[in-house]
Amino acid sequence: MYLTYKYKLYSRCDRNKYLHRDIDAFVGVYNHFIALHKRYYRLFGKYPGKYRLMRHLSNLKKTVRFSAWCLLPSQALQNVVERIDFGYQKFFAKDNKRPPQFRSWFKYKSYTLKQTGYKFLEGNKVRIGKRIFRYHKSRDFNKDSIKAVTIKRDRVGDLWLCVVAKAKGIKSFIVKTGRTAGFDFGLKTYLTASDGTQIQSPLYFSRNSRKVKQANRNLSRKEKGSNNRHRARKDLAHVHRRIANQRREYHWWLARQLCKQYDIMCFEKLNIKAMKQLWGRKVSDLGFFDFLTTLKYVAQKTGKKVVQLNQWLPTSKTCSSCGTVKEDLELRERTFRCGCCGLVIDRDRNAAINIHRWGHPPMEEAT
Numbered sequence: 001m002y003l004t005y006k007y008k009l010y011s012r013c014d015r016n017k018y019l020h021r022d023i024d025a026f027v028g029v030y031n032h033f034i035a036l037h038k039r040y041y042r043l044f045g046k047y048p049g050k051y052r053l054m055r056h057l058s059n060l061k062k063t064v065r066f067s068a069w070c071l072l073p074s075q076a077l078q079n080v081v082e083r084i085d086f087g088y089q090k091f092f093a094k095d096n097k098r099p100p101q102f103r104s105w106f107k108y109k110s111y112t113l114k115q116t117g118y119k120f121l122e123g124n125k126v127r128i129g130k131r132i133f134r135y136h137k138s139r140d141f142n143k144d145s146i147k148a149v150t151i152k153r154d155r156v157g158d159l160w161l162c163v164v165a166k167a168k169g170i171k172s173f174i175v176k177t178g179r180t181a182g183f184d185f186g187l188k189t190y191l192t193a194s195d196g197t198q199i200q201s202p203l204y205f206s207r208n209s210r211k212v213k214q215a216n217r218n219l220s221r222k223e224k225g226s227n228n229r230h231r232a233r234k235d236l237a238h239v240h241r242r243i244a245n246q247r248r249e250y251h252w253w254l255a256r257q258l259c260k261q262y263d264i265m266c267f268e269k270l271n272i273k274a275m276k277q278l279w280g281r282k283v284s285d286l287g288f289f290d291f292l293t294t295l296k297y298v299a300q301k302t303g304k305k306v307v308q309l310n311q312w313l314p315t316s317k318t319c320s321s322c323g324t325v326k327e328d329l330e331l332r333e334r335t336f337r338c339g340c341c342g343l344v345i346d347r348d349r350n351a352a353i354n355i356h357r358w359g360h361p362p363m364e365e366a367t
Helices: 016-044 050-060 067-071 074-092 207-220 227-260 272-279 281-286 288-302 348-357
Strands: 004-007 108-113 119-120 124-130 133-134 146-153 159-166 180-185 191-193 264-269 307-309 335-337 343-346
Touching: 016 050, 016 067, 016 074, 016 108, 016 133, 016 146, 016 159, 050 074, 074 108, 180 348, 191 348, 207 227, 227 288, 264 288, 264 348, 272 281, 281 288, 288 307, 307 348, 335 348, 343 348
Parallel strands: 180 264, 264 307
Antiparallel strands: 004 159, 108 146, 119 124, 124 133, 146 159, 180 191, 335 343
């Protein structure tokens, strides 16, 4: 199992300008091969293969026009071709709506080194090319099993070191409790458990909306292309990065708390894109998909289990007591009232009980 370890490079290092220069240079390489793909398709009606483009890349480096590419890491140049080919493969598989497009220097953010081009030294130092950089080493990783190293630049302009290395032995450090529960996701109440527990989301974007509006207002006042606009753009990126970090930290904390309390957690699959079209920014602020991804990782690490049900199951319309399906239940009805058994219960609690029963049925029902 491989994990990605992310470290921030020292921002006050004068040598960081060379990494920024390399990332900007890879933008030209990427756009050149995008144009080559489009031209090749117009002439022959098909797309060139990955290895054919790599051979063409080696020939281009021998010319005078592209001799500057010889100063860039060779494996990173090949990775640019691999990225484009991967984008086309996803487009052919209909995972992406459109093929890879041209990118500006602002949107191209990273390059990857595989076997060579880097070496980790003692302490928090790493040699990239011929220069040594320092990074904030928050945790250790296995230096003998490094698969790839990516230098990434975020919207603020800070540089990050992403190391893909083999994970060390993962041990379950949380004791089994024997408890199971189903959870229903909602806009008003973040998670409603089948045992009656309700978890609210802090809604970090809504809490910091005033700062976002102020930063956007400052950016709109600045003249395009000026240094003041560049600084205002970085201030706005700082605000958004702070909100994203707060939300991510809350997701990790909540995932650990749930794994401490429950052994099996049941959820239903949701169409997040459709929910965004209906309720927009609030769904993105909740970040339910990211939270579920984090919870699955923590559950795997601690020996717990996450079960997901089919999104088309009538969890909200089914009575958790007698099993009667109420077809005319509207979204605005927050209290479920059963016409057969007379059950009156909160709508989200009723859905959570159904999710728990269908995701982890009792032994009597399972047999």
